[in-house]
Amino acid sequence: MNSSQKNIFDFPEVRVVEASAGSGKTYALAKRYVCLLLSSPLKADEVAISNILAITFTNKAAFEMKERILDFLRSIAFDCLSETEKNEIIKPLGISFSEAQKRAFTAMEQIIRHYNYFQVQTIDRFVNSFLAGCAFKVGLTSNFKIKTNYIDYLQYSLDQLLEKAEKDINVYNAFEEFLRNYLYLENRLGWFPKEDILSIISMLFNQSNSYEGTFIKGPLTSSGIIKRKSKILEDMKLLSLEVKGQIHAGFYKSLESFLAKAIESGYDIDSVPKRFANEDMPTRKSDKVSDEALKLWRKIRKNLKALCEEESASLFNPYIEVYDQVMKGFYERTTKDDVLFLSELNKRASQLFSDEFVTVEELYYRLATRFRHHLIDEFQDTSRLQWQNLSIMPLEALSTGGSLFFVGDKKQAIYGFRGGDVKLFDEVKKEFSAFNLNVETLSNNWRSQRAIVEFNNAVFSKENLMDFIKKKESYEEDKNSQKVVFDENDMEEIESIFSGSQQTFVKENNKGYVEIVSIDIDKKEERDEEIRNRLLKIIKELQERFELGQIAILTRNNDQIEQVTSWLLEDQISVRSERTSDIRENGKIKELVSFLHFLNSPIDNIVFTEFIFGEIFLKASLIDPADIQSFVFGLREKLRAQQDLYVYTEFRDHYKEVWEKFISGFFKNVGIYPIYELVVSIYNEFNVLENFKDDQGFLMHFLELIKKYEEEDLDLELFLNHFENLKGDDLYVNLSDNDAIEILTLHKSKGLEFPVVILPFLGMEVQVGSQNADMRQSYLLQHKESDIELLRLKESYYAYSEELYQIYRSEYIKAFLAELNGVYVSLTRAANELYAFIPQKVGSRFNILKFLIPQELYVCGEKVKYISKSNKEAGLVRLSCGKYRNWIEYLKGEYKSFGEITNKGKRLKGKIAHFILSYIGNLSEQDLPEILCEVREQIRFEFVEERDLDIYFDNAQKLINDPDLQQYFYCKDAFVHTEKDIVDEKGNLKRLDRLIISENEVCIVDYKSSEDESKDNKEQIVEYIRIVKNIYPARNVRGAILYIDTHNVEEVF
The missing domain is CATH 1.10.3170 (Recbcd, chain B, domain 2)
Known part of the structure; x- marks a missing residue:
């Protein structure tokens, strides 16, 4: 490393960036990555990106960071950087802009050619990669x-x-x-x-x-x-x-x-x-x-x-x-x-290091790379377990002249319930202070308008926070409910966390609006009704200035998402939330699932009735819904009289043509073909994707779930049970393109921004021992070195045990800070306008947040129309629906007829003959005995159970030496291909037994055992001729069906 590089980065270096909300932490990470990449000349045989590891905590963050890095490199290479960006990125490198362009081009080429070394990934993906390399050491196979x-x-x-x-x-x-x-x-x-x-x-x-x-x-x-x-x-x-x-x-x-x-x-x-x-x-x-x-x-x-x-x-x-x-x-x-669950990754990986199963050198050997520079995002939410798994690599890199760069914001530490430990932020700074520690604070807010920035500056100022705690304690003392009094150390901790909360707004962002409303109603039902009415009124007013897709509503928990979603749907307002994106709640998916239930169990009258009443069936069949209704309700008397009456049999008799066209094929073939092909064929038969374009996301996600499930099982009934019990991300479909209000929890909103944010339930509920707003627990986790205790804490204990009180006190402060951080995250998501309702109570307790926001801040700024509504559809290019074939019909060629299945001996005979002939190329250039000798060596491994193979070789020699057939094996001045794959214009793969290509002619030879299915054989080779003619349009193409048993030849033109 030359001296100029040392001056630029001064390696080894630990650089910490404290980035408040909206201050551009992704920009800072991407800029650091690009600077590291361009800091030295890139050689053609050197993959510089392999030396840099960037860790994020979500796939979305990893994608955004990669996008930003590539955008920086493109902008440098094509001279699209602004002057400000040139000063921030290029100037510190001490190189000319033309040199930076050359390096950027080389870097982009490296990323394209060696994308696997472009290590910007989530911590779980990274841990998985080194677990895969050391799987045996933690009791797993390499293919877990x-x-x-x-x-x-x-x-x-x-x-x-x-x-x-x-x-x-x-x-x-x-x-x-x-x-x-x-x-x-x-x-x-x-x-x-x-x-x-x-x-x-x-x-x-x-x-x-x-x-x-x-x-x-x-x-x-x-x-x-x-x-x-x-x-x-x-x-x-x-x-x-x-x-x-x-x-x-x-x-x-x-x-x-x-x-x-x-x-x-x-x-x-x-x-x-x-x-x-x-x-x-x-x-x-x-x-x-x-x-x-x-x-x-x-x-x-x-x-x-x-x-x-x-x-x-x-x-x-x-x-x-x-x-x-x-x-x-x-x-x-x-x-x-041989399974490992995603949530186990870090715990299992920690065994490698805690038991010293692996050294950092061996780890790099397993990863096939060595990292000199480490970048970590959202460090305040890193758990001790995660840091334990990562820390040995930055330590080794720093000791050899590398660097560690981490970004975070202690004010946004809201994932303590998942193990995130905000104290690591300061502990790591102290631990690595010997390695040229530099701390940088980003104070510009690039996200929010002036009114929102100034509002949050006032709310989270040191003076206001101290005043908030005094008012809270005074209230609790009056109510005789005070359990914890904040001491000087607690105040210092709060001050330390929020010390960087004061931000400056960008000159252009000099507008903005904030409106806070206190809902002073004691009864929950009446309070919720008031919030509902005010919320709907605000949304209607906002629609004059914003599109629905620009509005987000943040809640404390999933129950509130359900509640608010119901309010808006009842008022005919488009909504995007976990409820509306739940694939099980989509109407078309429900109809498809009903049809699959029927195919699995035809005697279920309810599911069949649900399907024929649904839009998928009615739109495809063109039957009047009134006719279906009359038909079904006309069966009531029969159903009462006959216990074993099935609606589908009555439907089959009443609507014969419709049954044959739309249902019969699926009814007959269910259980024979894979579920994926079955559902794709349903899509095709009922024209589902074309008829229901707005549901494409759900329909395609349904296919993805089936594909994922079929990796483990192929049973339809088990899949339907699996679908009923879906959990996690599989449940939800990304509907980012529709114009609808987004409703999500504050935890899901972290890292996001929206033009307008509404907080209908802004509050603080400090509960010791609770997990998060959706999962309560009655115990408290207490860590003692390598052990974890489950403690039961209650107020009556504290009078007798100072130790238990101190544990409670510590957990109370932690819970209080988590709630306060949650409020900070909620109030900093908005770019243009922020609305919040402060209810009288949170749960059954008084909402102490009432003391946090001074009344003089309840209204700030003014309402402005930022941009006129644009027609998104005008600039949106919609891709046409994919065209799916009827896979059931197509796959019939892959399944043998009943006669073929029962005559196993005949099939084996044909298979062995095909195997031998596949080795016979152009005998005008090859020695037949030598080839047959080679085939004898190979055939033993293919047909182990077949003892007498000599008879097959004798028959093959007779066939080849038949004077009438020698033209197909001795082909002077021609190229001969055996088992040749060709593809038609639709991408379908076909395999030719023998293809002979001469100067003026192409001959296709197809081997058949017998002449029993001559018509089908001829149709098949006619299809081959049609495809080959498209490949060799200037040559005469003919076909020959060679019957192995009789030595007859049927020529086809």
Whole structure:
């Protein structure tokens, strides 16, 4: 490395970019990548991109970064950069622009030629790549499969364990203990045990994969807790006798009352008299208690502390016990199927490094590359497990003159529930401070208009945040609900996180509008109705200035998405949300699924009726819907009278032509052909893609799901069951091109921007131990080195255990910051206009966010019409629908007739003869005995079970040496091809047994065993002649069917 390069980058270097919302972090990452790529001359034989690794956290972010990098390189190569960009990218490199252009051209060529080295990818994809190279070391084969839906495997393992419980008393007791604790801990009344057990196990599985370590049980069993409680109760009875008449009357009365109830029915820590939380015994001023009483008092308090801590750590032991047993079966099955789930990648990869199975040198060897420069996006959401898997490579790179570049924003750390640890952001800076650490803050907001930038600057200023916390604590003190008081360290942490919140807007973005409305209604139904009315009013007003597709509504959870989607659909407003993009909710897909259910089980009258009432059938068949309605309802009396009456048989008799044209073929062939080809043929027969262009996304996604499923199974019934239970990304179809309001959760909105954002439920709900807004849990994860405890926290514990209170306090601060970060993300998505409703309550609690936004900020800026509505369709080029053939008809050629299937011996004879003749080229240039000798060597491996092969070679020699047939084997001045593949104009592949090409003529030879199907044989070779004539239009093309058994030849012209 020359000195100029050292001055430019000063390697080794750790550069940290703190990028607030809208400040251009993708731009910064792409710019860094391009600068690294162009910083030295690129040699033709050197692949510079192979030395750079860029890690993102979503596929969308990886795509955007690649797009931006390629756009930069193109702009440099073709001199399209602005002067500002030239100063930011080219000038620091210390090279001329013409040199930069040459390097950009070379870099683009490298990316095109070596795209596999263009390492801009998600962390999961990268971890998968090095796991694939070290699979054996973690108990996998090199061909292991990655899956996303682990629920089926967990459910299977749970079912196996439930069956085992009938015979194994230990398993039975584990389930009984689990259910007893579950009913108590989760406070459930009506429930479905199996589904809830599966839900808990699934949650634990996810959490286990997010953190390093394994779940450990607490020190006490249920019986151990009961014993400790009994011992405390005995001491309390002794204390009661010892202090009678000597202590505060109120306390003595409460103690006696507690003892009476506890002796009869047991007790919970909540019911213990509160005075035991005090260090001193509540005595009367004039009385003095005995030393024995004081000794008992201290003993009781000590045991209450131990009880709280041990009970807290032990109540979830049954959860861990059942989880451990389910996971045994789970891993047995995944090992058998050679499967690894996406959520397991990082946990499994960590085994390589924690157990020192692999060194960084070996890792680079497995990856077939060595990275000198590392770029990491969204670092604030990186988990410790992920960083553990990545960190050895940046450390090695830095020690050899490389670099680490990471970008993030602590204010946007909202994925703590997935293991993201914002503290890593500062810890890594400190850890790598010896490697030329540079910290850069991006303060320009390129996204939002002035009013929105200034609004957020005011809301998240240090003064306003401090004022917010004071008001919150004052309110909680008045309501006697204060549990945590923020101390100086907490304030410093908040200040540190939001220290970079103050941004400047771009000069051109000097408009914008913000409107905040407080919904001060206590009853939820009335509050929701008010929000609904205001929301619809705002949307109608916005439609005068914006297209629907420019509006986004952000919610806290999926339940709110359902609620808001319903409101808008009821008012005939187009919506794009998880509900509307759910493939199972699409009308055309429902009709197709009904038809497939019918084909699978024709006696199901309901699904057949659903299909013939649907648009797909009616539009294709041209039957009047009123006629179908009359037909179906006319069957009511028959259906009542005949239990075994099937609607499809009545339909077949009533609409014979329609049945034959549209349904009969599928009815006869279902189960014979693959599901994918069956559904494609349905699309073709009913002209589905042409008739329902607006549903193309759903229809094509349905085919993708079938294709994906067929990799594992081909059964139609199992596919329909699989489809009913779809989960995750497979459920949703990307509908980005339609003009509709987008509704999504704030977590899904991270990294996105919209011209208009509406927040109908803006609030803060600080809950310790909750996962996220859609998945509550009653336990808290407590990490102890390589172990993870499940703690039960409740307020009554804190009075006796300072340790548990400090754990609660720490988790409360963490939950508070996560909520505050969520508010920041929500308020910074808008580019032009921002609207928010602050409801009185979030859930059942007062919405403390009311204290965050000062009333003077409720309206900022003014409403402006930015651009006139443009007709998107005018500039949109719509691709015509794909034309699908009737695959069932086409595939019939791939399946043998019944006669062929039953005459296996005849088929084998023909197959062996074809194999031998496929080696016979142009014998005018080859030696026949030598060729046959070679064939004898090969044929032994192809037809192992066939003992007497000599007869086949004798027949082949007779055929070849027949004087009438020698013209087809001894071809002077001609080229001979055997088993020649040709393709017709539609892309269909055909294979010719023998193709003889001479100067003026082309001859196609087709071998057949017998003349039984002469007509079909002739049709086939006529088709071959037609295709070959298109390839050799200037030559005479003829065909010859050579019958192996009789040596007859049928010529075809």
